[in-house]
Amino acid sequence: MSERRASVPRTPPVWRLGPGYSQSPVAGRTWLPPNTALRSEQPPRARLLTGTAASTAPLRPVRPVVLTCSDSRPPETKMAPTTTIETVTITRPLKVIAFICGLIVIVLMIMALASTDWLMATGWRQGLFIHCIADDAPVPLPFNVQAAPDCYQARDVAYIRAAAALCIMTLVTDVVATLLTGLGLRSKDHMKKYKYYKIAVYVMVLSLVSILIALVIYPVCFAAELNEGNRTVWEFGWAYGVGWGAAIFLFGGVVLLLCDKESEEIYYKERKIVHDSDSRA
Structure with missing residues (x-):
C-alpha cells in the first residue's frame, strides 16, 4: 500500500504564554517556569492525512496573553528648582551710636x-536747686543774701526755676528717646522699627531744644542782675559746661538718626534651592 500525504499550507506558529508564565522586568525578555515549553498554536483546520484515513488532533484552547515590555522602576522625577526669599535684619551702626549718645546724655544731665x-x-x-555759702565768704554776700555759711535752697528767681524745669524736661525726654531707639534696634518688624526711630527723632529734638533754651536763658538773665552780685569776678562752673556737653551729644544723636532714617534695615535675599533627590522603587 502506497502512502500518500496531503499537502496542507502551513501558517507560521504564534507563540503565546499560557497560565503559570511570567514576564521579565527586563524589556524584551520573558521568564518561563522550569520544565515548560512554548505551545504552538496552529489553525484549527490543519490536519495530518495518513493513507486514506485522516487523523484529527484536537487543539487545546489557549488563553491569549499580551506581552508588554515595561520597566518596573518608576520614571525618575526631578523637582523643579524653587526660589526662597529670606529676610535678613542688619543693625545700622549709626543708630547704635545714636543710642549710645542718648545714654551719655542721661549721665551728663543727672x-x-x-x-x-x-x-x-x-x-x-550756685546751682539749679541749691546755693552754698563758704565759711570765709566776704560780706556783703551776693544778691544781698543774709545767711550763715551753709547750703540753702536756691533763690526764688524766675530764670533759675525755668532753667531747672527745662533741664528736667531734657532728662525725661532724652530717656524716652533713648528707650525708643533701643526698641527700634531690638525689633524685628521693619514697620515698628521705622515708627520707633521716627518718634525717637522728634523726642530727641525736643530734648535738644529744651537744654539749649536753659543754657541760653541762664547766663542772659544772670547778666541782668549782675549789678547786685557784690562780686567783681564771676565764672560759670563745670556743671554749666556739662550742660553744653549734653547738648552736643543730643545734637549728634539727632543728626545720626536723621541721616540714617531712610536706610533699610530689612533686606530681602532670594536664594534658589534645587532638589536633586531621585525617587527610586
Missing part, C-alpha cells in the same frame, strides 16, 4: 542737675 557749680564767685556757689 550730674548737671545734682551739682551746685553752675555759677561761682568768691565764697559763693
Whole structure:
C-alpha cells in the first residue's frame, strides 16, 4: 500500500504564554517556569492525512496573553528648582551710636542737675536747686543774701526755676528717646522699627531744644542782675559746661538718626534651592 500525504499550507506558529508564565522586568525578555515549553498554536483546520484515513488532533484552547515590555522602576522625577526669599535684619551702626549718645546724655544731665557749680564767685556757689555759702565768704554776700555759711535752697528767681524745669524736661525726654531707639534696634518688624526711630527723632529734638533754651536763658538773665552780685569776678562752673556737653551729644544723636532714617534695615535675599533627590522603587 502506497502512502500518500496531503499537502496542507502551513501558517507560521504564534507563540503565546499560557497560565503559570511570567514576564521579565527586563524589556524584551520573558521568564518561563522550569520544565515548560512554548505551545504552538496552529489553525484549527490543519490536519495530518495518513493513507486514506485522516487523523484529527484536537487543539487545546489557549488563553491569549499580551506581552508588554515595561520597566518596573518608576520614571525618575526631578523637582523643579524653587526660589526662597529670606529676610535678613542688619543693625545700622549709626543708630547704635545714636543710642549710645542718648545714654551719655542721661549721665551728663543727672550730674548737671545734682551739682551746685553752675555759677561761682568768691565764697559763693550756685546751682539749679541749691546755693552754698563758704565759711570765709566776704560780706556783703551776693544778691544781698543774709545767711550763715551753709547750703540753702536756691533763690526764688524766675530764670533759675525755668532753667531747672527745662533741664528736667531734657532728662525725661532724652530717656524716652533713648528707650525708643533701643526698641527700634531690638525689633524685628521693619514697620515698628521705622515708627520707633521716627518718634525717637522728634523726642530727641525736643530734648535738644529744651537744654539749649536753659543754657541760653541762664547766663542772659544772670547778666541782668549782675549789678547786685557784690562780686567783681564771676565764672560759670563745670556743671554749666556739662550742660553744653549734653547738648552736643543730643545734637549728634539727632543728626545720626536723621541721616540714617531712610536706610533699610530689612533686606530681602532670594536664594534658589534645587532638589536633586531621585525617587527610586
